[in-house]
Amino acid sequence: MIEIELDGQKVEITEGSMIMHAAEKAGTYIPHFCYHKKLSIAANCRMCLVDVEKAPKPMPACATPVTNGMIVRTKSDKALKAQQSVMEFLLINHPLDCPICDQGGECQLQDLAVGYGASASRYEEEKRVVLHKDVGPLISMEEMSRCIHCTRCVRFGQEIAGVMELGMIHRGEHSEITTVLGDTVDSEVSGNMIDLCPVGALTSKPFRYQARNWELSRRKSVAPHDSSGANLIVQVKNNKVMRVLPFENEDVNECWLADRDRFSYEALNGDDRLKAPMIKHGGEWKTVDWQTALEYIANGLKQIKADHGAKSIGALVSPHSTVEELYLAGALVRGLGSENIDYRLRNAEFTKAEGVRWLGTSIASLSNLQRALVVGSNLRKDHPLFALRVRAAVRKGAAVSVIHDVQDDWAMPIASSLITPASGWAQALADVAAAVGAEKGVSSPAKGNSTEVAKAIAKSLLSGERKAILLGNAAAHHAHASSLLALANWIGEQTGATVGYLTEAANTVGAQLAGALPGTNGLNAGQMLAGGLKAAILLNTEPEYDTAAGQNAAAALAQADMVVTLSPFKTNLGFSDVLLPIAPFTETPGTFVNAEGRVQSFHAVVKPLAETRPAWKVLRVLGNLLGLQGFAYESAQEVLTAARGAQDAQASHVQGDKLGNATSASIDLSAAAGQPASAAIYELDGIVRRAPSLQLTADARASKVQVQVQVQEREGVPA
Secondary structure, rough: OEEEEEOOEEEEEEEOHHHHHHHHHHHHOOOOOOEEEEEOOOOOOOEEEEEEEOOOEEOOOOOOEEOOOOOOOOOOOHHHHHHHHHHHHHHHHHOOOOOHHHOOOOOHHHHHHHHHHOOOOOOOOOOOOOOOOOOOOEEEEHHHHHOOOOHHHHHHHHHHOOOOOOOEEOOHHHHHEEOOOOOOOOOOOOOOOHHHOOOOEEEEOOOOOOHHHHHOOEEEEEOOOOOOOOEEEEEEEOOEEEEEEEOEEEOOOOOOOHHHHHHHHHHHOOOOOOOOOEEEEEEEEEEEOOOHHHHHHHHHHHHHHHHOOOHHHEEOOOOOOHHHHHHHHHHHHHHHHOOOOOOOOOOOOOOOOOOOOOOOOOOOHHHHEEEEEOOOHHHHHHHHHHHHHHHHHHHOOOEEEEEEOOOOOOOOOEEEEOOHHHHHHHHHHHHHHHHHHHHHHHOOOOOOOOOOOHHHHHHHHHOOEEEEEEOOHHHOOOOHHHHHHHHHHHHHHHOOEEEEEEEOOOOHHHHHEEEOOOOOOOHHHHHHOOOOOOOEHHHOOOOHHHHOOOHHHHHHOOOOOOOEEEEEEEOOOOOOOEEEEEOOOHHEEEEEOOOOOEEEEEEOOOOOOOOOHHHHHHHHHHHHHOOOOOOOOOOOHHHHHHHHHHOOOOOEEOOOOEEEEOOOOOOOOOOOOOOOOOOOOOOOHHHHHHOOOOHHHHHHHHHHHHHHHHHHHHHHOOO
């Protein structure tokens, strides 16, 4: 540590730090545009010029290393005049269009111009004009004349997203930020460039001209899609969600958001929303009131139980539902005398749970890994925010190895790739185990061949200190999922690596805690989707898209006597008998438990649309109509307390004794039948599937082509 004097205050700071870092530690604000704590230092805006004693001229605070005894003044005449001069230059070519700029009210240039700008310009020359660019459906680059060349967007692409999609061309007043070849910006985290832009050059295309910053209420929430549990600020106007931004949480999402968390809100305001209960009568859908719909369901369930027994009733529940909803769905089914409930909609193997499957480590620790092996995941598309952390680790020297069936572009260097069909993943892991065993002189748990790639992966995992083996969505859904876990656990024990699941959905961990799993004699999701039910309750589930059975699930459910769909959207019309409009995450309180076991509760940010009701209330009333015990809850918090247990209800994380990735399953190396069911990045759940802008992206178009090819191959149709 060294000591400097900053505006008369003594500050201790690590050697090698910049003046800007010392100012941040001291709580002193230095104006800046190009500097950002998560990006490399560019020092190209010069707004942070400060007065350093004995320096012949003002120095940029972001790029000037501290030295012992340095004396810095940020508010001296010399510093202020330098900052005012930079502001004057920045405004020479900046258009005077603040009244129509979407950045108005939250613009760094606007704010600093008040303190450092003059009331009039000395320059009378014409301002330069930069042509707009079309870079896709998410980012608007219509007003690039506003750009001040801070290059934050360029550095974000290079350093954080791993893809340099934007760059600066030309020099001087001809400089401009562009995609160079007229390409689109297709990164799955591209929306962060909008947040980083300190002016109105990059703005949100879906939000463009929708509202003014000062008209919006800001409310905290949690992302409902993948298992990162990203913290959100949901901005609301007139009881309508207008925009979603990241809420900074260093332990979870840092200050970033994946595009599907940022832009999926469009679906909440779409025409596909279900606004009132509906019953199918004579093949036609009729809108009814809640009392009629719930009594119809209660009477139907009682009749089916009397005619076919309680075991003919079951629930297929989405792991994107809240802990409260999943707990009450389970209580409802079990109250009727059935054990048929399951959240594992895409799984091919249904072994008895031996613990709550989770990440095996903290999310923050992914940024500091030295070695990692990822099995069965396109990490970049399945878990964009986890990929950012692993990419950060790679920039620090980490070596990442992959076992998958496709050589995906992860936008980071991969040390070793073992590409093999999914049917051979267990054998591939056995090969790695054999190589680890050969290195350590121990026998491996299964017969494997120490191939060159397997040896490279083994040597990588045996070196370094902070290591993790991460099983992806496709590994969790695999027909030999327990064998993959058993092999991963053995390798983890031998190498000192943590072992865990990336976990697919926002509440995969929470679904296990809430007991959304079949009992001893209960049917699993695969059995229920094969036609094992007379009455099916579908919570946030669209079987054709959310399950491994796909189209076959619709045919099987059509044979049931009653199918009840609880969804925010008009869906499952072909085989449902009742549709109940339930609130999406923005219209209900609830709780998600992310991959690391972090429990995050949230409140509704807007009132439920029309006749929509929170699902936990719907299930509570339905339980009361059925005469079941234990449905007298008055709030979502009471349901959460019941689901977690009174002692654990206030804990911020799931208790460690409940989390566990151990398995006693035997290892099966035979070729697994079928391809693991996995959802594309913008097909993960009903909300993202209905977000118009996300469905216009390159990733969405590519996934639709891929699905079409798979269907053709399955049906034997030539491409």
